Amino acid sequence: MDKLTRRISRVIIAMMLIWVPLNWLGQDGTIRNESSLFCTRAQAAPAWLPWFNEEAAPLEFNELYSGASALGLEFSPKLESLKGKKVRISGFMAPPLKPTLNFFVLTKVPMAICPFCSTDADWPDDIVLIKLSKAVAALPFDRPITVTGQLELGYQMDEETGFVSLVRIVADNIEEAN
């Protein structure tokens, strides 16, 4: 590799590094500087994801399953078609089992019970597990939040807690819903 190529690549890298903080500006140009996960990007997904500018498909809790009977649930065609794609869904954050966990559960309605802490409680069927790159702090439990990220489908058990999930989102943005 000659000197020139090296210099050009250095410039490109420098430009990329300058570009990253630009992402931290809101659409109105104000800097979002909250310390919590709120209104921050790139918790789980890399910072360059918005480069692809993939439009997040809106998803609602009542669209998760097309079939439900006493014999089980069926993923809806819409949910199946969004597998691996970027989606956006609003719901309520259930209190996590412990503050250090790198996931939380998003529910359709606020949870009266903490199924992780209460032995007699159980989770409702329509829940979405939200995966994070680091532990969450200071999220409201009584106001709706909107999560954007990549959709994962299928049975998965968390090794640490034994928590079983069917629908997951690898979050890259979480903000208060309006």
Add this chain to the structure above:
Amino acid sequence: MYNLKMSTLCLSQCFRLLAALLVVMSLMSGTTVSHAAYSAPEVPHINIMPIDRAKFLVGQKFDFAIEVKTDIPATAIEVLVNGKAAETFFGKQAIISLDKMSTYRINQVAFPQTGKVSVAVTVKTENGIEKRAVNYDIPADKVKKPAKNVILFVGDGMSLQARQMARILSKGITEGKYNDLLEMEKMSNLALITTSGNDSLVTDSANSASAYATGHKSAVNAMGVYADNTKDPFDDPKVENIIELVKRTRGMSTGIVSTANITDATPAAMLAHTRKRSEQNFIAQEMLNPQHRPDVILGGGSRHFLPKSVPGSKRSDERNIIEEFKEQGYSIATNKTQLKQAGTPDKLLGLFQLDNMDVYVDREVTKNPAVLGKFTDQPTLMDMTKTAINVLSKNQKGFFLMVEGASIDKQLHTMDWQRATYDTIEMDKAVGIAKEFAKKNGDTLIIVVADHAHGASITGTYHEKDGKTGREAVRIYADAGWPTFADADGDGFPDDPNPDVTLAVQFANHPDYYENEKFQDVPTSPAIMADGKAIANLKRAPQGGDLKVGNIPASDPSEVHSADDVPLTAEGPGADYFKGIMDNTEVFHGIVRALGLDGRKESK
């Protein structure tokens, strides 16, 4: 003379003083007033299970267990039953382990004779001995005309006030006289039932249903066992329950019906033995155990019956309990249509929701799709009760059926008295179906009881017609007048759960929550958990509401059970047993007495 007079006066004064003193002394010592003294409860070092004053059906099987705590290791535990060594009395070897926490246990024993039994336990250590004695009762009480069948209705959390709300909404009241009474109120016998378990003043549904099913007290979250000291939820000393007894001794048919998960506390306690009611996957598979496998199982909660690979399952293994029931010859129904088509097979498993079945208002009145989702074809409690009776009554040896109105409790926990009341009425209609059946042959005992109460009380009425809102719109005394519920179609359920003048129902205990006194479109939790603390749910009062500051620990986001006694009504052969104030374990003894059960008999 004067002196004599003086001395007489003095004497009479002395007498009066003496008499007064005697009265005071006798009052203090309790010789003239008869009332038993009692001391504050303390945990004995020697824990004998079954507990002191336990009552047994003759021949009823149980595990006899003793736990002893000593400062230094125990060297011996000696147990005498009616003066005989326990091993000789029961004809079985005890398993004894000696340490600072010693145990003595003889499993699966029974009392072969009626009468009183005394148990004396002596524990020896190098420092000396400690003793404890308990007494048991094995009644000989026999009913003149036994019942062939027993139908036990449990209105979960159905307090006296819950019954009254149902009476007001279902029947209405004119000039202070009720237009009619509920089916469950038009029964020959009435008793008040105390609800405490052996561990605590306030019970939960497992503990209290266990008392009805076994005749023995238990602890919060436990069923069919006395709670021992170990962590293992499956090793606690067991007592034989009603389903096991009627199957073993009589070959009767048995059934459980509930609007909750069928593995929930009340139906589960009719058959299962565990310290932990949350072991619902275990309870589901226990329903297959021939010892206590019910012939009819109808309710919600299929999620505990489906293999874990099926979306919606809550099992942690690949067992398909529904398939296993099919292999045992059970007909399967998963909605109302299939339940109707099932007819009257010999054995029937019907599961109509993954979770608890929806409540009557959502299922049958508003039919709100946002609540029901795909579960639009669920049977009513009346449908399930009727089917269960039709199937079980084919057995000439008789049947035992337990029917639970489960969401009366679940909706009172969320302080949704309207939803609770519609479900109380639904159960009352199921009671009506049972009474109709009982009328034909007159050989069925029907019992309607709650397992515990909720602190919900009717203060008056509530309306905003004059512009007042909140507490000012709660109408008290003469201002209360009458609520404007109406039942134009005569189905027993009020047409509108939210009339312009509704009841003012107030709760004795509650978390922080918003109250707007109106019917909620969808079931909504009063409070939600945030960082381990219950906070008022903003969704609870979308049209505004008063914030009520909680009066129970912030660790609980719902209204909690109250320790109030609950009413029991009964009719049919053996119903005469139920009168006055009774311990909750007496419900079992009333049932086995009515059936004339003998635990020593074995059906072939």
